[in-house]
Amino acid sequence: MGEEVMSEIIESREIEPDDLSGRLYGPLGAESGPGVLVLHGGGASDERGYTDRYARLLAHHGYTVFDLAYFDALGMSPDLVEVPIEYFVRAVDWLTGREEVSTEQVGTVAWSRGTEAQFLLAARDDRVGATIAYVPSAYVFPGLPRNEPGDGSVSAWSQEGEPVPFVPPYDGIEEDMNESSLVRFRRTVERASADALERATLPVESMSGSVLLVSGGDDATWPSARFAATLTDRLSEHDHRWSYEHLRYPAAGHSIASPYEPPSERLVDRLGGTRAGNAFAEADAWFHALTYL
Numbered sequence: 001m002g003e004e005v006m007s008e009i010i011e012s013r014e015i016e017p018d019d020l021s022g023r024l025y026g027p028l029g030a031e032s033g034p035g036v037l038v039l040h041g042g043g044a045s046d047e048r049g050y051t052d053r054y055a056r057l058l059a060h061h062g063y064t065v066f067d068l069a070y071f072d073a074l075g076m077s078p079d080l081v082e083v084p085i086e087y088f089v090r091a092v093d094w095l096t097g098r099e100e101v102s103t104e105q106v107g108t109v110a111w112s113r114g115t116e117a118q119f120l121l122a123a124r125d126d127r128v129g130a131t132i133a134y135v136p137s138a139y140v141f142p143g144l145p146r147n148e149p150g151d152g153s154v155s156a157w158s159q160e161g162e163p164v165p166f167v168p169p170y171d172g173i174e175e176d177m178n179e180s181s182l183v184r185f186r187r188t189v190e191r192a193s194a195d196a197l198e199r200a201t202l203p204v205e206s207m208s209g210s211v212l213l214v215s216g217g218d219d220a221t222w223p224s225a226r227f228a229a230t231l232t233d234r235l236s237e238h239d240h241r242w243s244y245e246h247l248r249y250p251a252a253g254h255s256i257a258s259p260y261e262p263p264s265e266r267l268v269d270r271l272g273g274t275r276a277g278n279a280f281a282e283a284d285a286w287f288h289a290l291t292y293l
């Protein structure tokens with residue numbers, strides 16, 4: 001659907017309540033709808049247009065959507081470093097308290113590094129229902145300082161004032177900086193101790209809702225298909241009570257996002273997959289996401 005048509009039926013506005021930063025979307029004229037929290041990935045603020053498009057599409061289908069920024073936004077740290085999971089809990093507090101939201105539980109949609117926060121949030125807050133995770137992680141990885149190289153010594157997230165355990169960088173990663181991020185993420189996981197991996201594994205078994213995992217078989221950023229398989233194995237081992245599913249698209253990369261937006265050659269070259277493969281994954285995953293939400 002074109003932007004001009006969409007703007008005639010979707011209302012959106014900047015939101016900065018209670019130290020939160022984001023945009024709220026909803027269908028014009030609707031009294032209320034199911035709530036959805038949307039979380040971007042680890043890219044800078046000028047790389048997040050996909051969450052706006054996705055939120056608008058959800059609003060077109062009757063959802064009230066909070067597209068939440070959690071770093072590199074107005075009034076926020078530029079770094080993905082020890083972001084409190086309590087920040088996301090406050091976002092759920094705020095969203096469920098809106099008169100535009102008709103449900104006690106909210107769904108979540110997240111991408112890439114944002115799925116780490118998504119899973120940590122859902123594991124501690126049973127107000128989070130359906131979880132839609134695009135190109136997900138299976139582990140907490142180190143934080144991303146923007147203004148310095150960083151040595152992998154800090155977590156991306158914190159809970160109750162303490163850093164969340166993360167997979168530490170392997171010895172020699174500095175010499176591998178010319179390698180792709182896919183290679184470095186693979187080696188980080190493969191060379192970590194079993195104890196370190198277990199501490200850093202995202203606790204999906206503690207979540208109270210259905211789970212849809214979407215991965216690209218040609219993901220050039222990190223092995224999202226492998227990570228998603230790790231998560232589904234964990235859900236199975238713990239007899240997860242709710243439905244869960246892993247959609248793996250062999251010809252898609254790391255840029256699976258909103259449907260009906262042709263992916264650019266630049267994104268395909270950088271993030272993997274083919275234009276046709278990514279487009280198919282976006283359209284097919286969108287259909288499945290609506291059935292989960």
